[in-house]
Amino acid sequence: MIAFFQRGLGIISMKYGIVVLTLALSASAAGQGIWTITDAGHSSIVTSVAFSPDGTLLASGSADKTIRLWEVATGKELRRFKESIPSSILSLAFSPNGSQLASGSSGGRTCLWNVARGQELWCFEGPTKVFSVAFSPDGALLATGIDTRGVDHTIRTFIVATGQEVRHFGGNSHTVYSLVFSPDGTQIASGSNNGTLSLWDVATGQEVRRFEGYSVYISSVVFSPDGSLLASGSGDNTIRLWDTATGQEVRIFEEHTGSVLSVVFSPDGTQLASGSYDNTIRLWDVATGREVRRFKGHTHHVYSVVFSPDGSQLVSGAHDWSLRLWDVATGLEVRRIRSHTAWIGSVVFSPDDTQLATGSHDNTVRLWDVITGQEVRRFEGHTHRVHSVAFSPDGTQLASGSWDDSIRLWDIATGQEAQRFEGHTGNVTSVAFSPDGTQLASGSDDWSLRQWDLATGQEIRRFVGHTGSANSVVFSPDGTLLASGSDDRTIRLWDVATGLETRRFKGHIANVNSVVFSPDGTQLVSGSWDSTIRLWDVALGQEVQRFEGHAGDVTSVVFSPDGAQLVSGSQAVMITFRRHDNTIRLWDIATGREIDRLGSEYPIYSIAISGNERFIASAGATAIRLWDAKATALETVPSSILEIPVTFTHYPNPAGAYATVEYALSEVSRVQLSVHDLLGREVLSVLDATQAPGSHSLQLATGHLSGGMYFLRLITDDKQMKRPLIVH
Structure with missing residues (x-):
């Protein structure tokens, strides 16, 4: 532990000399972080971004193996989602009602998350990478596009409520990089690594139509809001517009100087936005094929772009580890989420x-709040x-x-x-x-x-x-x-x-x-x-x-x-x-x-x-x-421990007959408080109750516990918290 001299007092010895290295907010303990x-934003490539349906939240997925939820108005990180078996996040999608988030990862996992609580609802363990996830318009089904290696199909559909697989189709001749439901939910469009652009019947899994013209990979596909058009972005640096009824190419957009990695229609269907290997985002007029505006600022490949629900803003995720929010009307950057x-x-x-x-060394000076760690x-x-x-x-x-x-x-x-x-x-x-x-x-x-x-x-x-x-x-x-x-x-x-x-x-x-x-x-x-x-x-x-x-x-x-x-x-x-x-x-x-x-x-x-x-x-x-320089014990925990608020504390530590436990809740929550030994076994259940928001305090009787090291665990609806407890 670290403790500075107080007048008339000595130094408390480092009896339990273990150091914790935790991420984000963690409880204050001896010399503990x-x-x-x-990189308070993502610490690696941002591969996927998605707006919530009401436009107030933004989700981002990254090769740093995390999904993060951001408040659009402030750029503040609200929540972090992490798989139980972490791997790079390749795709994200909000459910139509915004209450759930789906993710696909390089580890072959398709997961469904509760947005409000950050909890994993279910995960399907697959053998290959999941490149794309998409909800049906009614939110009842989830579709995934996957790698072909080791499987005889490339598209799967699941029942959202249960996680049960409904159907798989697509053959094993190509990897699906992108897929999307049609606005009426009856069809799925998919783009593949071999240049195949296909339309599938959701009910039967049969291929309805194939769009010919590509010889290189298709990275992104999207339906127009009325379902009459399909846009695709490709490794040949182009965006192509297709008539879904006839399968004919309607228009080609050819200004990008690098592969097109993401395309999206504006909510009114009059414009297309695209992100590219050339580090730019471009806005296109659907009717004329003309480039309307160019958004510059990213210093590396732009992997994902999406419109806000009202069409006034664009958000982009890139290889430069940043998320950027853009004003569609002016082309100006509104906000950047990166550290x-x-x-x-x-x-x-x-x-x-x-x-x-x-x-x-990134050429910036930054100011941080000491209590919250926020920029x-x-x-x-x-x-x-x-x-x-x-x-x-x-x-x-x-x-x-x-x-x-x-x-x-x-x-x-x-x-x-x-x-x-x-x-x-x-x-x-x-x-x-x-x-x-x-x-x-x-x-x-x-x-x-x-x-x-x-x-x-x-x-x-x-x-x-x-x-x-x-x-x-x-x-x-x-x-x-x-x-x-x-x-x-x-x-x-x-x-x-x-x-x-x-x-x-x-x-x-x-x-x-x-x-x-x-x-x-x-x-x-x-x-x-x-x-x-x-x-x-x-x-x-x-x-x-x-x-x-x-x-x-x-x-x-x-x-x-x-x-x-x-x-x-x-x-x-x-x-x-x-x-x-x-x-x-x-x-x-x-x-x-x-x-x-x-x-x-x-x-x-x-x-x-x-x-x-x-x-x-x-x-x-x-x-x-x-680091807390005043506390009296150190804790050993993995660096993947969940966020711990600084308001969860207890004293004195070491404890005698009693210890005072203090914590704060931001909302009504079930609270479970228990004491565990070093092997994780529960030795004392202290509290299990629903409590109101605000500060709480209780006396914990510790006199009957044998002397030594324990852990005090606090579980709420959205967090798990852990503190070392030493008993004389």
Whole structure:
């Protein structure tokens, strides 16, 4: 566990030294991840998107093996669906009444989900990939298009209410990539990998018509709202329009420069939208075949497009991991649902501890709500990696340093760029505000430090002397000194008023990545690629203490607000073919002793401590993680555990005769509370009742339980929650 010193108290030992690495919101436990953002949007290709019939919800499926439900108005993720045997999601469809969602996956599973609760209603286990799913107009049947390997058919129909298979047909000569019911529900159209476009009778499974003209795969098929036309998208870069009664080709649309992966009619049938390998979405006039509008912004293949029910918006899912919402009338992007898509190199708390800012190699700066883990705002403008971010002392502005050689100042309230500082001739690696908030300091791999006036954006002073990249820069608490750490293996102290070097600290045998002053300004700590952390006396320039234990590069160091402890982060390196580190470690300043550590599957590039000493934030790879620094036990659970709200808690832990359990409900729900042993066996049923929304609290009698480790499990209608419980 991680626990900071309290005055008059010691450190609680790490008796149950197990670390939990959970996704999304999780209960606060010793050193446990409260939430983790790993590409808070999908973390891989978005393969399928679907609007709910009322247009308020959006579902997306991805190769990251999840289905996510989003609120269209805000872009907020509402729910996450995950198969019991996860595999890439290839297709999605809402039922006509919007209460259910069907999915097809690469693992051969066809699943039906309850949208409101996120529960899996049934799954059909098939031997091959399910490329397409479609509901009949009355919602009674579900059809699937599948791979031919190992089967003698390519289309299946199921009764939605029971999951029972009704019929299978289509032969085994081709894989069905796309299928759709006709508006009257009597026919199914299918497009295949061998260029076969067919019409099938739902009642008999017989092929009614075949549309000739393709020699390459057909990726998408769709009926016009009145059923008189069929549109198909293909690997020959075209969209074709067919008369369903005669089977004749009516029109061909030929502007795409890559395979057409998705086509959809507007609700009134007058327009067609298409998504393509050429990274664009295009809008077409059905009557003339003319391109009406082009939607640009995706940086990779567009796999899925769909109209909103009123036809005013389009949503697209792409290989760039993003979902985008577009205004049909203007062609402008309305909203983008995506988080950092590249390494996150910097993380910092706001002065009031309510927000986190991150800088990433995806060229963006993002603001996050500490409690919910939700993205609050995105700052875009840098043209290269953002390596460092810093809050102004009053919390109203953010500064970011980038590999585009610039520093930018952002207004947090508006998200607008307030000032740009240019002059460095190399990547900007570090930025820091002066304590009074009037100046900014920056370090760069042009080997210089620079001092800037915030009001004018002008360079005030340049600090020259390092013979390698200046990786870290920080003001002393009184604002009179600057400290810098460099690839030249030194830490240097500079007079802010004159720009002169006043002291040099030597001892590290590799690059110095991070430096920070103690809260009283009398000491300086440094972290290095030599795997050590060193404490220096500012006045004397002497090494006071050395902290050893990391086996990887020490990338970030930070003092606790009271200056009694130190937290360090490290990334793994290869040493004699063994992988080491990716840990956060807590150190006692006075003794140099390691007090605790947290393990992570991600490298740690940056860490921050909240001012109230409650949280530790870490950033690395594409993940942001918030850790509880105050709790008293650690839990081992799989990373696939369901979301756990931070409002589910219990104390004291370890418990004596009693423990108080607190939790909150967002809606009326059945609540089951029980205690389990380490093997998962229930040892005590505490509660099974239906409760109203709001906060709840109860006393749990634990005195009769044998001393040791247990788990407290809370089950509601839409979540399962688990917390460690230690009994004396």
